[in-house]
Every structure is written in structure tokens, then in C-alpha cells.
Amino acid sequence: MDTAERQHRWGMAIDLDRCTGCQACVVACHAENNLPVSDPKSAAKGRTVHWIRVDRYYDGVFPDVREKHMPVLCQQCDDAPCEPVCPVYATYENEEGLNVQVYNRCVGTRYCANNCPYQVRFFNFFAPEWPEPLALQLNPDVSIRMGGVMEKCTFCIQRIKRTKNDAKDENRAVADGEIQPACAQSCPAEAMVFGDLNDPESKVSRMAGSGRSSRLLEELGTKPKVFYLQRGK
Amino acid sequence: MSVYLSADFASVEPATKAVRDLKSHGFGLDDLAVYSDEPILFPRGVLDRPRHMSLTAVFGAITLMLVATGFIYFTQHNYPLITGGMPIFSFWATGIITYEFTMFGAILSTFACFLWESGLIRKRDSAPLPRIRPERIHLRVRCNPDQTDAANQLMLRAGASEITRL
Amino acid sequence: MVAATEVIIPYHEVRDDLWRPLGPASGRYWVALILAFLVSAWGLGCWGYQIYAGIGVAGINRPVSWGFYLVNFVFWIGISHAGTLISAILRLTDAGWRKPVTRVAEAITVFALMIGGMFPLIHLGRVWVFYWLIPYPNSRLLWPNFRSPLVWDLTAIVTYLTGSMIYLYLPLIPDVAQLAQETTGWRKRLYSALAMGWTGSDREWHSLEFAMKLMAGLILAVAVSVHTVVSWDFSMSLAPTWHSTIFGPYFVTGAIFSGIAALLLVMVVVRRALHLEKYLLKKHFNNLGKLLLLLSVAWLYFTAAENLTIWYGNDPKEMQVFGARTRGGYAPFFWFMVFCNFVVPFVLLGIRRLRTINNTAIAAACVLVGMWLERFLIIVPTLATPRLAASWGHYAPTWVEISISCATFSGMIFMYLVFSKLFPIISVWEFEPHPLEDE
Numbered sequence: 001m002d003t004a005e006r007q008h009r010w011g012m013a014i015d016l017d018r019c020t021g022c023q024a025c026v027v028a029c030h031a032e033n034n035l036p037v038s039d040p041k042s043a044a045k046g047r048t049v050h051w052i053r054v055d056r057y058y059d060g061v062f063p064d065v066r067e068k069h070m071p072v073l074c075q076q077c078d079d080a081p082c083e084p085v086c087p088v089y090a091t092y093e094n095e096e097g098l099n100v101q102v103y104n105r106c107v108g109t110r111y112c113a114n115n116c117p118y119q120v121r122f123f124n125f126f127a128p129e130w131p132e133p134l135a136l137q138l139n140p141d142v143s144i145r146m147g148g149v150m151e152k153c154t155f156c157i158q159r160i161k162r163t164k165n166d167a168k169d170e171n172r173a174v175a176d177g178e179i180q181p182a183c184a185q186s187c188p189a190e191a192m193v194f195g196d197l198n199d200p201e202s203k204v205s206r207m208a209g210s211g212r213s214s215r216l217l218e219e220l221g222t223k224p225k226v227f228y229l230q231r232g233k
Numbered sequence: 234m235s236v237y238l239s240a241d242f243a244s245v246e247p248a249t250k251a252v253r254d255l256k257s258h259g260f261g262l263d264d265l266a267v268y269s270d271e272p273i274l275f276p277r278g279v280l281d282r283p284r285h286m287s288l289t290a291v292f293g294a295i296t297l298m299l300v301a302t303g304f305i306y307f308t309q310h311n312y313p314l315i316t317g318g319m320p321i322f323s324f325w326a327t328g329i330i331t332y333e334f335t336m337f338g339a340i341l342s343t344f345a346c347f348l349w350e351s352g353l354i355r356k357r358d359s360a361p362l363p364r365i366r367p368e369r370i371h372l373r374v375r376c377n378p379d380q381t382d383a384a385n386q387l388m389l390r391a392g393a394s395e396i397t398r399l
Numbered sequence: 400m401v402a403a404t405e406v407i408i409p410y411h412e413v414r415d416d417l418w419r420p421l422g423p424a425s426g427r428y429w430v431a432l433i434l435a436f437l438v439s440a441w442g443l444g445c446w447g448y449q450i451y452a453g454i455g456v457a458g459i460n461r462p463v464s465w466g467f468y469l470v471n472f473v474f475w476i477g478i479s480h481a482g483t484l485i486s487a488i489l490r491l492t493d494a495g496w497r498k499p500v501t502r503v504a505e506a507i508t509v510f511a512l513m514i515g516g517m518f519p520l521i522h523l524g525r526v527w528v529f530y531w532l533i534p535y536p537n538s539r540l541l542w543p544n545f546r547s548p549l550v551w552d553l554t555a556i557v558t559y560l561t562g563s564m565i566y567l568y569l570p571l572i573p574d575v576a577q578l579a580q581e582t583t584g585w586r587k588r589l590y591s592a593l594a595m596g597w598t599g600s601d602r603e604w605h606s607l608e609f610a611m612k613l614m615a616g617l618i619l620a621v622a623v624s625v626h627t628v629v630s631w632d633f634s635m636s637l638a639p640t641w642h643s644t645i646f647g648p649y650f651v652t653g654a655i656f657s658g659i660a661a662l663l664l665v666m667v668v669v670r671r672a673l674h675l676e677k678y679l680l681k682k683h684f685n686n687l688g689k690l691l692l693l694l695s696v697a698w699l700y701f702t703a704a705e706n707l708t709i710w711y712g713n714d715p716k717e718m719q720v721f722g723a724r725t726r727g728g729y730a731p732f733f734w735f736m737v738f739c740n741f742v743v744p745f746v747l748l749g750i751r752r753l754r755t756i757n758n759t760a761i762a763a764a765c766v767l768v769g770m771w772l773e774r775f776l777i778i779v780p781t782l783a784t785p786r787l788a789a790s791w792g793h794y795a796p797t798w799v800e801i802s803i804s805c806a807t808f809s810g811m812i813f814m815y816l817v818f819s820k821l822f823p824i825i826s827v828w829e830f831e832p833h834p835l836e837d838e
Contacts, residue, residue: 055789079318083317085548087543088544091316092314105531110464114464114782147454287613309542309545316544330551333551337557337558353596
């Protein structure tokens with residue numbers, strides 16, 4: 001089968017045994033995707049937007065405490081519970097398995113956010129603002145959302161599109177590891193791997209198939225495409 | 234040139250007798266009309282008007298049910314979008330809307346049928362109306378000039394308390 | 400056939416009593432009307448402010464994306480049920496005592512639906528494009544997602560509102576026809592227009608009665624489905640304790656429960672304000688009070704069944720919500736709700752000696768508070784304790800949400816005041832005992 005014509009199915013594998021909880025992925029996502037900046041008051045009200053966040057879990061009692069860091073981003077579920085409940089089709093699954101959010105179609109009912117068991121959807125309660133000079137560093141490849149619209153991790157779809165277009169121009173297939181979302185690119189421990197799950201040779205497919213691999217809240221049947229690798233649970 | 238008589242009755246029994254007598258004397262249902270300020274229940278067969286409301290309601294319900302199902306089927310397939318692994322069209326999910334539209338169809342057709350059958354939206358004839366007095370039953374009869382006396386007699390004998398010519 | 404113990408009020412007295420409220424307004428009426436208008440206008444202003452500034456002026460956040468607005472939505476749609484449910488069920492079972500109550504109930508239904516139906520708009524992030532939920536042909540070939548429970552809501556509420564308005568209008572026609580004959584000026588024009596040329600012929604009466612009988616059955620079918628569909632906004636979701644099969648019947652029962660309570664409260668006020676002591680008799684309050692008690696027990700049954708199942712199942716995520724509701728931060732609201740919804744009605748309505756009109760009103764008011772809390776406790780604790788504990792949050796309403804919530808009550812009062820001034824609150828032609836019936 002000609003690799004250039006194969007349908008992609010994007011997925012991610014995150015090695016929790018490598019994750020140090022440094023949150024470079026969070027910062028990178030903010031920079032890449034024009035995420036709105038919050039202030040302490042909004043944060044206290046629960047209004048921050050972090051398309052990827054690092055959840056910390058503590059295990060055990062002092063002094064035998066173990067801290068687990070888990071970067072949680074949109075799991076791009078195959079059977080996403082957020083999709084059928086949107087009354088205007090503002091979120092649906094595209095051909096490459098991505099759960100896309102269409103900003104200009106969103107009416108703001110927030111049903112999708114309620115139905116997401118991972119709580120990875122973020123609503124713009126106000127129009128986003130960037131205090132100077134942050135407004136000067138916005139990424140021109142990513143649209144700015146308005147107030148009243150839902151947003152979430154897109155697996156850096158702008159990077160996916162750019163790489164696919166470049167590959168098509170050069171008449172070749174997209175190489176494994178060529179597309180890196182901002183979070184995967186910035187991880188110093190190289191804990192996050194992004195790739196094509198339809199390609200059995202890709203790194204993400206091999207990691208997803210490893211014995212340490214599991215998925216978050218798998219029992220709900222959402223079929224997420226983010227695989228977490230950890231020794232034990 | 235029709236003559237309209239209005240007979241005044243105190244209760245439903247004499248009114249029923251009058252209607253029966255008039256009908257047996259050759260007056261049709263279209264010639265008779267009963268006016269009152271509250272619904273009068275005549276026994277079966279006395280003053281039954283043709284009624285199609287149940288049938289209209291069912292027809293309206295089925296029509297909108299088919300329209301709703303067809304509409305949803307067409308629109309969902311026109312621009313199919315995968316959401317959560319759910320099928321594009323399934324009777325489970327669309328059944329609710331189909332049910333509501335079925336009821337909506339029944340409601341609208343019942344109301345429309347009421348407006349038509351009661352005559353509220355039909356063109357009115359210029360026949361005179363009796364002035365309705367509370368707690369009385371008024372029977373209006375349309376008769377030819379030569380039938381006037383006969384009708385008069387029948388209604389008086391049935392128990393009318395007053396007959397006026399409109 | 401008029402019961403031997405019933406006092407027959409002469410017809411002209413009935414008309415006078417029931418038409419007197421339509422006369423010139425008293426000072427108290429104007430004060431009430433203006434106050435209600437001001438509070439409602441303030442609420443509308445708050446909504447306008449929210450549209451301008453962004454929905455962040457409300458207290459909703461992540462993870463509690465639905466707060467007061469959805470609580471109010473479910474609450475008011477719930478209240479809309481008893482109106483039609485009572486007049487439909489009581490019409491179908493031919494309960495004669497219902498006659499003075501039907502229009503009061505039907506008016507509550509229509510107004511509660513209009514108020515409740517505004518909340519899906521109020522809680523939208525981008526309300527100016529709300530019409531995308533309505534299927535209309537457009538150049539982008541986009542249609543709403545008919546699989547979404549919110550679109551089911553829209554269909555159900557539109558159907559129910561249309562049906563209720565027709566159901567309110569039908570028995571009104573003979574009354575306004577009579578009024579058209581007896582009034583002058585703008586009132587005569589209004590009533591004549593609404594009467595559509597009603598003459599009182601037997602053809603019209605029979606058509607009307609049959610239409611009302613059919614509509615009663617249809618409205619019943621729609622009413623049950625409407626609140627079921629509203630409850631499915633929640634139970635179609637995967638959120639812990641929301642994904643419950645019991646929500647359909649639970650919510651319908653709760654809706655009838657809160658609706659009867661609202662009806663009782665309105666009846667007490669109407670009776671005193673419009674001097675209808677001869678028409679709204681103790682037996683009406685007695686019967687409705689017993690109905691309220693019955694539904695209180697039914698509500699307790701459903702609540703107990705729901706919570707017992709959650710507790711016994713011991714699913715960790717669901718137990719987190721259950722704990723928050725019964726032992727945690729929301730516990731005071733939960734137990735107060737049980738007190739309002741069950742203990743108070745059981746005592747005040749279960750003990751015959753205590754079942755007075757005033758006590759019935761108190762029980763009804765408590766039930767309304769309790770049912771509002773019940774909606775709150777269904778929506779907020781679940782959203783505040785999602786499956787992933789790192790995302791837990793809390794919710795506090797802001798002045799915008801509280802204002803709009805208060806404005807719904809004042810809006811209801813305002814519409815009811817206007818309605819009772821224009822139309823007789825008890826149907827004159829239905830109220831007349833039927834000595835003319837062939838029996």
C-alpha cells in the first residue's frame with residue numbers, strides 16, 4: 001500500500017515514568033495555540049484555560065510519598081461523548097480521527113464540557129485578553145477564539161496540516177516523528193510521542209502496544225487515542 | 234325567501250322533542266341550529282353533526298411523523314458528520330423528535346379541524362342570530378314561508394315558552 | 400347533575416363575581432404590577448448586561464458549566480406541568496371539582512413555559528446565533544444535530560408551548576365572546592378579535608368540546624414527554640450520577656409535584672385577591688392538598704430509589720457525588736430539601752386537622768423551595784465532582800444569576816396580573832352547574 005495515500009489516524013503516547021511534571025508542555029501549548037492568559041482572580045473562580053495540564057496525584061503517606069504527574073490533554077476519543085450532544089455539530093470526528101472543535105459554529109451551550117469525563121474542554125467565559133506585550137507573540141497559524149466559544153486541544157492541527165502540505169508538495173509521505181505538537185516538541189524528558197496509529201511501525205503505535213500502556217478512564221468506552229505508559233498503576 | 238324562527242326553551246327535554254318533531258316533519262339538520270351560552274348535551278341521534286376530528290388528528294399526526302422522519306433522514310445524510318461513534322441516523326435518537334412532531338401534527342390538525350368544523354373560519358351566511366339569554370336554549374329554524382305555521386305549532390306543542398320571528 | 404349538598408349560585412351572580420376583577424384596577428393592583436414589572440425589567444437588564452460583557456459575569460466555571468440558569472430552566476418547565484396535567488387528567492377522569500381550577504392551571508402552564516423556555520437562550524455563550532439550533536435551509540448545508548438532547552428539548556418545548564396555548568385559548572373563546580357583547584372600546588375590540596365570531600351554536604359547542612377532549616389526551620402525552628426529554632439532558636450524559644435510567648419518571652413526577660404546589664399557591668392568592676371564596680372552596684384545596692401529599696410520597700420514593708441505588712452500587716466516582724450531596728458541602732441543602740419536600744407536606748397535609756387552606760399554602764411554598772433545591776442538587780454537585788479528582792471545583796452564583804432568577808418569579812406574577820385583569824380567571828361557561836344536561 002502506498003504510504004502516501006494511507007489514511008492517518010493521529011495518536012499520542014505519554015510515558016509517565018519519564019514525566020517529571022515540569023509543565024514545559026503546558027507553557028509550550030499556551031505559546032503555540034494562543035491560549036488566553038488568566039489572572040489570580042479568574043484562576044480562583046475556575047476560569048483558567050490549559051489545553052494540556054499536569055495533574056498531580058499523591059500516593060502514600062509521608063515520608064513514603066510518591067508523586068505521579070499526568071499530563072492530561074484532549075484524548076481525541078474515537079467514541080467521544082462530547083460529540084453527539086452538541087446541538088449544532090460544532091464538534092465532530094474528522095477523517096483522521098481528530099475530534100475537531102469548530103469555533104465559529106459553537107453556540108456555547110457547554111454540554112460538551114459536561115459530557116467530557118476528562119474535563120479537557122475549556123470555555124471562553126469572556127473574550128480572551130493578552131496584556132501587552134503578550135499580544136505581539138500570538139501565533140498567526142492559530143485562530144483566536146471569541147467569548148462564548150468552547151475550545152480544547154487540537155493535537156496542534158495547524159502543525160499537522162502544514163507538515164502534510166509540505167509532504168504533498170514534495171511528493172512524499174509524512175515521516176514518523178515529523179509532526180510534533182508543541183507539547184511533545186518541548187518535553188525535555190521526551191516523554192510525549194505523537195504519530196500515526198495507522199502505521200504499525202510508528203513509534204506511537206509501538207508504545208501504544210507496549211505492556212505498560214493503558215488509557216485513561218478506559219472503562220467508559222470512549223476509546224481515547226492518548227496512551228499512558230507506566231510501570232504498574 | 235327563508236323565514237327564521239327562534240324558539241325559547243327552558244330545558245333540554247322539550248328542546249329535544251321539538252327537534253325530533255321538526256326532523257320528522259321534513260326539516261333537515263342544516264335548517265336547525267341551537268344557540269346557548271353553554272354546551273347542551275342532546276341524546277344520541279337527535280342533533281348529530283358530521284364530525285371528522287379524530288380522523289383529522291390521526292391524519293395530521295401521521296403526516297408530521299413521516300415529514301419529521303424523512304426530514305431528519307435527509308438532513309443528517311446530506312452532510313454526514315461522525316459524532317461519538319453514533320450512527321448517522323437511528324430511530325432511537327430521532328425517535329424523540331419524531332414523537333414530538335407526531336403530537337404536534339395531531340395538535341395542529343385538531344385545532345384546524347375545530348376552527349373549520351365549528352364554522353369559525355368559514356364564510357358566514359347572513360342568517361339572523363337569536364339573542365342568547367342565560368340558562369335558556371334557543372332553537373332557530375329556517376323554513377319556507379308556507380312552513381312557518383307548521384313549525385310554530387310543533388315547537389309550541391313541544392314546550393317552547395316563546396317563539397319570535399328573526 | 401348538581402349534587403344535593405352543592406350551593407347553586409345564581410347565574411348573574413356568577414358572572415358578576417367572575418367578571419368583577421376585569422373592572423378598574425385597585426391601587427394594590429397597580430403597586431403589585433409596577434413592582435413586578437420593575438423586578439422583571441431589572442432581570443432583563445441583567446441579561447442584556449450579560450450578553451454585552453460575556454457570560455463570565457455569571458458564576459459558572461470549569462467544571463461547573465451549568466448553574467442557576469439550568470436549575471431555573473428545569474424548575475420552570477417542571478412547574479408548567481401541573482397546569483395542563485391537572486386540567487388534562489382531571490378533564491379526562493371527569494372530576495367535576497376541577498372546573499374552577501382549570502384556567503388558573505392552564506395559565507400557569509403557558510407562562511411557566513414561556514419563562515422556562517427563555518433559559519436555554521440565557522445560558523448560551525453566543526446567544527445571537529441561537530437560531531442555528533433551528534433547522535432552516537442555508538447555503539452551508541448545515542443542519543442542527545438531531546441526535547443532541549438539546550435539540551430534542553427545543554422540539555418538545557415548542558410542541559408543548561403551542562399545545563398549551565391552544566389548550567388555554569379553546570375554553571376561553573366562549574368567555575370572550577360573552578365579554579365582547581358586554582364591553583366597549585378597546586376591550587370590545589380585543590375580545591371580539593379573540594372570539595373569532597363565536598355565536599354559541601350547537602355546532603360550535605360540540606366541536607369545541609370534542610376538540611378539548613382530544614387536546615386533553617394529546618397534551619397529556621406531550622407533557623409527559625417534555626419533562627422526560629428535559630431530564631434526558633442530564634441522563635444522556637456520562638457525568639457521575641447523571642447517567643441514570645430513572646431520570647425520566649423521576650423528573651415527570653417532580654414536575655407534577657412542583658406544578659401542583661405552584662397551582663395551590665396561585666389559587667390561594669387568587670382566591671384572596673379576587674374575592675373568590677365562593678368558587679374556590681375548601682374542598683378544592685383539600686383535594687389538591689391530598690394530591691400534593693400523594694406526590695410528595697411519590698417524590699420521596701423516587702429520591703430514595705435513586706440514592707439507594709447509588710449508595711449500594713458503591714461506584715467510587717458516584718459515591719464522591721453522593722458523599723458531597725449527603726455529607727459534604729451540599730448536605731445542608733440536601734436535608735433541607737427533604738424537609739421541605741416531604742416532612743412539611745406530610746405533617747401539614749397528612750394530618751387532617753392541619754389541612755387548612757393556609758397550611759396548604761405553606762406546604763406548597765415549601766415544596767417549591769424544596770423542588771428548586773432538588774434541581775440545584777441534581778445539577779451542581781455532579782458537575783463539581785467530575786471523575787478526575789484533579790478537576791474538582793465549586794460553584795457560587797453571582798448577582799446576575801440571582802437577579803435573573805428573581806426576575807422569573809416577578810415575570811410570572813406580572814404576566815398573571817395582566818392575564819387576570821383581561822380574562823376571567825374562572826371559566827364562566829364551565830363553572831355553571833349544568834341543570835340543562837339531559838340526565
